[in-house]
Amino acid sequence: MLSSFSQKDMIEGEHMQEWFDSVGKKFVLAFVEGDRWKLYFKGLGVTLEIALFAAILGMVIGTVVALMRLSQKRNGKKTIWARIAGVYVDIIRGTPSVLQLLIMWFIVMKNSQNGVLVASLSFGINSGAYVSEIVRAGILAVDKGQSEAGRSLGLSKAQTMIYIVIPQAIKNVLPPIGNEFIVLLKETAIVGYVSLTDLTRAANQITSRTYEAFMPLIGAAVIYFTVIKILTILLDKLERRLRKSDNR
């Protein structure tokens, strides 16, 4: 019993040794050889660049579109702006983002030399639709009495929005906006379709060059995960700080 146990142990030990060797080789192949690790970080740079520009653009578009959608005539009917904004949100939500990207790339901006810009615009326009829904819900969640009180004092619609409603809506929208940014960051992985080398495509390229999929793909996943984890922690902190100063 005892001897067979130790024998098995030895065999397992050898296996372990082999495994470690091969893993080590694969690791070197995927990350070290030819300074390949630089490619991942270059790819991550592209991913972050697109995500950041798109997020800013999405926030601006989203806020404007939300206000357009909420606009009403004096008799409570929808304005032409509300209709236009509604159509925009419908179209964006009703079509795949890959297709939107391809249309932007091959049709709308086919003469542009700046791939990151085209992708940022495409994702920003896409994100704007989702952000507008978030902002709209955040504004509607502010008690109607708040804006009625503002209007009854003679403040204009815009003044009531700026000084009373929007500051309160920001606290409502921060958590879902953070979530939208995380979704956006991951969704940029489709830019490989238009031959931009983001993190996902970098990993994919290394896979085909080394005939070895495990390390590059898992490595890319770990990088995405780490970035998003850090982002989540930062957003949590911000949210908690806002809630602490919440005077409602």
Add this chain to the structure above:
Amino acid sequence: MIIVKDLHKTFENNHVLKGVSYHVHQGEKIVIVGPSGSGKSTFLRCLNLLETPTSGEIWFDGQLITDEKVNIDRIRQHMGMVFQNFNLFNNHTIMDNITLAPVKLKLMSKEEASEKALTLLDRVGLKEKADAYPSQLSGGQKQRIAIVRSLAMNPRVMLFDEPTSALDPEMVGEVLAVMKELAETGMTMVVVTHEMGFAREVGTKVLFMDEGRIMEENTPAEFFANPQCDRLKEFLSKVL
């Protein structure tokens, strides 16, 4: 001061105001009573156009304010409104609640507005709450602040929509006291309330609204002693 002519208001298929006509003179204190759902709030909210009337005319100081071309923001500067649920701005201190409108509308400098706010706060005994936030106040305190906030605009008329209905009983008195004091300064007031004592004591006229119409109008003494229509008799027997 306010003349209402054949006012109608319909929400979708709900005909809420069915031809209300009335004339509020300067300095009057009009108290409106009536069963829940009879259109009292809707009527009051039409006066400052928080609700857009379906038809009819409202004249304020000789101006037809139901006219499409009128700048309603300008009109509302002269009509204060106090809500059942206070509606203080949650994201501002008490001081900022009071000074926000006069300052942003460029009617006063920040210093003037603060000075005025402190004087008014002192009058309602809440000067020490200037830097507090609404969430730190009791209901009675919030409503007194809401009244001060409206007064800071120097309104020509004050509209009250059940200002004490959301309050705990022990806080009703402090708010009514402020309103009484305001009445004594000669302010024109239109008050929707269930406080019959207030109607009797402060009102110059009491109106009974039912099913979207003013069913009866009288001096407080006559209104309570000699109700004419059956609906009012029934109503009074329930609330008195």
